[in-house]
Amino acid sequence: MAIGSGKARLPLTAALACILIASLAQAAAASGGEQGRGPRIMRVMAPSGSDVGRDAVIALSFDRPMDLRSLADSASFEPPVPFAVSGEAEVLIVPVNLLSPAVSYTFRIQAEGARDLCGAELSQGLEIAFTTRSDVMEIEVPSFAYEGPVIEGSEPQGVASAIGFGVGHYPGTGRPGRGNLVLLAHASGLVDFPFNRLFDLVENDEIRITYGGRRYTYRMEQSLVVRDSEMWIIDPTPRAVITFFVCCAEDGKLSPTFHPPYRYVVRAAIGGALP
Numbered sequence: 001m002a003i004g005s006g007k008a009r010l011p012l013t014a015a016l017a018c019i020l021i022a023s024l025a026q027a028a029a030a031s032g033g034e035q036g037r038g039p040r041i042m043r044v045m046a047p048s049g050s051d052v053g054r055d056a057v058i059a060l061s062f063d064r065p066m067d068l069r070s071l072a073d074s075a076s077f078e079p080p081v082p083f084a085v086s087g088e089a090e091v092l093i094v095p096v097n098l099l100s101p102a103v104s105y106t107f108r109i110q111a112e113g114a115r116d117l118c119g120a121e122l123s124q125g126l127e128i129a130f131t132t133r134s135d136v137m138e139i140e141v142p143s144f145a146y147e148g149p150v151i152e153g154s155e156p157q158g159v160a161s162a163i164g165f166g167v168g169h170y171p172g173t174g175r176p177g178r179g180n181l182v183l184l185a186h187a188s189g190l191v192d193f194p195f196n197r198l199f200d201l202v203e204n205d206e207i208r209i210t211y212g213g214r215r216y217t218y219r220m221e222q223s224l225v226v227r228d229s230e231m232w233i234i235d236p237t238p239r240a241v242i243t244f245f246v247c248c249a250e251d252g253k254l255s256p257t258f259h260p261p262y263r264y265v266v267r268a269a270i271g272g273a274l275p
Helices: 009-030 070-073 154-163 194-200
Strands: 041-045 049-052 059-064 075-077 083-087 090-095 104-109 124-132 137-139 145-152 168-171 178-184 205-213 214-228 240-247 261-275
Touching: 070 075, 070 083, 070 261, 075 083, 145 194, 154 168, 154 178, 178 194, 194 240, 194 261, 205 240, 205 261, 214 240
Parallel strands: 049 124, 145 168, 178 240
Antiparallel strands: 041 059, 059 090, 075 104, 083 090, 104 124, 137 145, 137 205, 168 178, 205 214, 214 261, 240 261
């Protein structure tokens, strides 16, 4: 269960879990173990050091199912990054985007912030420091023999200004193998951009993304034309997809003018990942 998918739980199941936890806590307290009343972190699997991949994930094992909303509210990255929290007693904390290159991060869980399903608070906090590597995503589109790096940045306009004849990652969207990885490039009837050939992709054509020694293969599912104001195309998705867009004319073909108000969108779904 992820915090973005609602908080549906079976009341009877939760009540029985609380009764069991309360009984165990009382037994621990009776034997002198006051710390047994609140949830505890039993195991941490997290990045460390100065050579951490930008696709880092933090895994936490608690001694009981946790309230994910309170856990998400008490957790943070510095510098800030959006992240998703999923699980119950075994919890994954996954940054939505690739982390920035060559940046020192600190992940924290504040003490007495996170709670279990019965409302008992975590009594001991957590702090993890690490630094990311300076590596990039690579993209390959076999149908028109394109290969190159994926340009990144903190602002969409900055990315659009920097990509030139290449391709960029729309800031704040998914990461390889997870969520809605939104890519943008230039296309025009006035300039021979490589991604003028995006219009030629057909169903099942591949788009490959490589990062951290793993290649992710996506296959085209659909194409559509939207106005430049239709930003729903960058919304998060529950499955791993690529949303790739370029400028186009109203009829979904190369535009005979610069800066048209339409976007040609290709969406591809993940078909697998290989080391």
